[in-house]
Amino acid sequence: MNPLSLLRRMRGSFALLALAAALAPSTSSALDPQLVPSIGADTGRFTLPISCQISVGTLKLIKIGGTVDIQGIAPVQLGPGQVFYLSQGSGALTLPAWLTTLGGIVTINKADAVISSLRIGATRSTPATVDLAKLYDLSVADVPVQGGKPLTVGLPKTGDFRVGPYVAPADGRVQFRFEGATADVTLKSSIGLKIKVHAECLASQGNALLSVAVGSQVDASKPALYEGEPLSYPTVAAGNLIGIVNAPYKCDIGGQQYDVGVAVGGVIPLAVKRAGSLSITQASGAITLPATTVNRLMDAGVTTVQGKVDELKLIVDNGTPANPNVLPGGTAIPATTLQRNTAVVVSLPTTGTVTAGPFQPGTSAASMVIGMGSAAASLQFNGSSQVVPVSCPKPEPDALLVDAPII
Numbered sequence: 487m488n489p490l491s492l493l494r495r496m497r498g499s500f501a502l503l504a505l506a507a508a509l510a511p512s513t514s515s516a517l518d519p520q521l522v523p524s525i526g527a528d529t530g531r532f533t534l535p536i537s538c539q540i541s542v543g544t545l546k547l548i549k550i551g552g553t554v555d556i557q558g559i560a561p562v563q564l565g566p567g568q569v570f571y572l573s574q575g576s577g578a579l580t581l582p583a584w585l586t587t588l589g590g591i592v593t594i595n596k597a598d599a600v601i602s603s604l605r606i607g608a609t610r611s612t613p614a615t616v617d618l619a620k621l622y623d624l625s626v627a628d629v630p631v632q633g634g635k636p637l638t639v640g641l642p643k644t645g646d647f648r649v650g651p652y653v654a655p656a657d658g659r660v661q662f663r664f665e666g667a668t669a670d671v672t673l674k675s676s677i678g679l680k681i682k683v684h685a686e687c688l689a690s691q692g693n694a695l696l697s698v699a700v701g702s703q704v705d706a707s708k709p710a711l712y713e714g715e716p717l718s719y720p721t722v723a724a725g726n727l728i729g730i731v732n733a734p735y736k737c738d739i740g741g742q743q744y745d746v747g748v749a750v751g752g753v754i755p756l757a758v759k760r761a762g763s764l765s766i767t768q769a770s771g772a773i774t775l776p777a778t779t780v781n782r783l784m785d786a787g788v789t790t791v792q793g794k795v796d797e798l799k800l801i802v803d804n805g806t807p808a809n810p811n812v813l814p815g816g817t818a819i820p821a822t823t824l825q826r827n828t829a830v831v832v833s834l835p836t837t838g839t840v841t842a843g844p845f846q847p848g849t850s851a852a853s854m855v856i857g858m859g860s861a862a863a864s865l866q867f868n869g870s871s872q873v874v875p876v877s878c879p880k881p882e883p884d885a886l887l888v889d890a891p892i893i
Contacts, residue, residue: 516770516833516834516835516837516838516839517730517749517770517771517772517833518833519772519831519832519833520716521716521718521730522716522730522732522749522772522774522831523559523712523715523716523717523730523732523749524712524715524732524747525732525733525734525746525747525774525776526561526562526563526710526712526732526733526734526747527559527560527561527562527712527715527732528559528560528561528562528696528698528729528730528731528732529558529559529715529716529717529719529729529730530557530558530559530560530695530696530719530727530728530729530730530751531555531556531557531719531720531721531722531727531728531729532555532556532557532695532696532722532726532727532756533553533554533555533721533722533723533724533725533726533727534553534554534555534556534664534689534691534693534695534724534725534756535551535552535553535689535690535691535724535725536551536552536553536554536664536667536687536688536689536690537549537550537551537552537687537688537689537690538550538551538552538581538669538685538686538687538688539685539686539687540585540683540684540685541683541684541685541686542681542682542683542684543682548584550581550582550584550585551582551690552579552580552581552582552636552687553579553580553724554577554578554579554580554664554667554687554689555577555578555579555580555721556575556576556577556606556664556695557574557575557576557577557717557719558572558573558574558575558576558646558649558717559572559573559574559712559713559715559717560572560573560662560696560698561698561710561712562698562731562732562733562734562881562885562886563698563699563700563701563703563704563733563734563881563883563884563885564654564660564698564699564700564701564704564706564710564883565654565700565701565702565703565704565705565706566654566655566656566657566700566701566702566706567653567654567656567706568653568654568700568704568706568709568710569650569651569652569653569654569709569710569711570608570611570650570651570652570653570654570660570698570709570710570711571648571649571650571651571652571709571710571711572606572608572648572649572650572662573646573648573649573650573711573712573713574646574648574712574713574715574717575618575646575647575648575649576640576641576642576646576647577640577641578638578639578640578641579601579604579638579639579641579667579669579687580636580637580638580639581636581637581638581669581671581685582636583634583635583636585637585671585673585683586631586632586633586634586635586636586637586673587633587634588673588681592673592675592679592681593633593634593675593676594631594633594673594674594675595630595631595632595633595674595675595676596628596629596630596631596674597628597629597631597637597671597672597673597674598625598626598627598628598629598671598672598674599625599626599629599637599639599669599670599671599672600624600625600669600670600671601618601619601624601625601639601641601667601668601669602619602624602668602669602670603617603619603666603667603668604617604618604619604624604641604667604668605617605618605664605665605666605667606618606649606662606663606664606665607661607662607663607664607665608650608652608660608661608662608663609659609660609661609663610655610658610659610660610661611652611653611654611655611660612652612653613652615665616649616650616652618641618642618647618649619668621647622641622642622643622647623642623643623644624641624642624643625643626639626640626643631673637671639669639671648711650711651709654700654706655700656700657700657701658699658700659697659698659699659700659884659886659889660697660698660700661694661695661696661697661698661889662694662695662696662697662698663693663694663695664689664693664695665693666686666687666688666689667687668684668685668686668687669684669685669687670682670683670684670685671683671684671685691725691756691757691891691893692756692757692890692891692893694756694757694853694889694890694891695727695756696727696886696888696889697855697886697889698886699857699883699884699885699886700883701882701883701884703882703883704883722753725755725756725757726753726754726755726756727753727754727756727888728751728752728753728754728768729751730749730750730751731749731750731751731858731885731886731887732747732748732749732750732774733747733748733749733750733858733881733885734746734747734881734885735747735748735861735878735881736878736879736881736882737876737877737878738877738878738879744779745776745779746773746774746775746776746779747773747774747775747776748771748772748773748774748858748861749771749772749773749774749831750769750771750858750887751769751771751887752766752767752768752769752842752887753766753767753768753769754766754767754856754887754888754890755888755890756888756890756891757890757891757892757893758845758847758854758890758891758892758893759847759892759893760847760849760892760893762847763843763844763845763846763847764805764843764844764845764847764854764856764888764890765841765842765843765844765845766841766842766843766856766887766888767839767841768839769839769840769841769842770833770834770835770838770839770840771833771834772831772832772833772834773830773831773832773834774829774830774831775824775829775830775831776829777827777828777829780824780825780826780827780828780829780830781826781827783824784824784826787868788824788867788868789823789824789868790821790822790823790824790867790868790869791819791821791822791824791865791866791867792819792820792821792822792865792866793818793819793863793864793865793866793873794816794817794818794819794863794864794865795813795816795817795818795819795834795861795862795863796813796816796862796863796864797811797813797816797860797861797862797863798811798812798813798859798861799811799812799859799860799861799880800812800842800856800857800858800859800887801856801857801858801859801880801884802845802854802855802856803851803854803855803856803857804847804848804851804852804853804854804855804892805845805846805847805848805851805854805856806845806846806848807845809859810842810845812840812842813840817834817835818835819832819834819863819865820832821869847892848892851892852891852892853889853890853891853892854888854889854890854892855886855888855889855890856886856887856888856890857880857881857884857885857886857887858880858881858884858885858886858887859880860877860878860879860880861877861878862875862876862877862878863875863876864876
C-alpha cells in the first residue's frame, strides 16, 4: 500500500475521533485518555430509580422509592451465538430515609442486610436472567446508619462480580436489564430493638441498562469478556447513565479498510418522557489507534497527523432528528506524533465538552435508540498542507449509546 493510501486511511480513523468528541462521558473537561477502555468495550455506571414494597412479617406496610447503582463493562457488539459477560461489576442498593426511622417512630443506628436476589437480564440470550445472589455473597453486617438518612448496601461483599456467561442470539439486539432485587434488612435501634424488614424492588421508570447489537460481522469464536479496564465514574443522578463506548470502525481510505476505535459517551438519561426530549450532556471523546495501526502508518512514512473532524452523525431510531450531524462546525485535531509499537489515544475536543440533542421521541414507539453513525474528516500528515478527505461508514452491527424506554 502506498503512503498516500495509508494516510487517507489514517484520516478516516481521525474522522471517528470527531465522534468521540461529540459524545463522551466525563465531567466539564476533555476526556482523560487513561479512562478510555479497549476497542470493543462499553464501560458505564447506571443509577436506576426503583420502587420497593416494604413488609414486616406478613404485613405489607408501604411502597417506597430508592435506587440501584450498577457499574460494569459490556461488549459494544456481539456475534451470533457468542459467549459474553457483564464484567468488573459492582453496585449498591439505596433505600430512603423513611426506612431508617420507620416513618419517624423508631430511630435506627445499625443494620444487617442480605440481598437475597439481584437479577440481571440479557434479553433473547441464554440464560435470559442471572441471579447474582446465587453466585456471590451480597450481605453486610452492622452497617452504621444515621437516622433519617438513606440506607445504602454496597455489593458484592468483596471484589467485583461477573455476570454470565450468556450466549447471544442469532441476530437482533440484546438488552441488559435490571429485573429486580429482594433484600432482607434487620434494623437495629440504639435501645436494642431489632426489626426485620423485607423489600421487594422493581424498576419504576423502565429497567433497561444498555443494548448490544448482534451481527455476523463480529468474530464469535472467543468470549466477549473485558477485564482490567479503567472503570472509575462518579455517582450519576437517578435515571441516568455515564459511560464510554469505544466502538470498532472500518474506514474506507485508499480503497482499503482501516480499523480504528472511537471512544464516545456522555451523561445520558435512561428513559425519556413521550412529551419530553433526551440530550447527551457533558460529552467529549477520543480516538484509539492500536499499535498495529500505528506501525502500518509509520511503515508508510507517516510520523505526525493533524487536521479537523468535519462531520459526525448519530442514528436515532424512533426519534427526531433521525440522522443529525452533531458537529456542524467541526472540531480541530491537534498535531499528534506517532511512536512505533505504541497505541495512540487522542482526546477531542482538547478542552471543554459538547451537548448532543435534544432528541424528541416518536409518538407511538416503545423506546428511542441512539447509535453511532458515519463520520468524515480532513487531515494533514507530516506537516503537509495537502488535505486528504476520509469517510467512515457506521459500525456494523450497530454501536449503541442508549436504548431509552419512552414513558
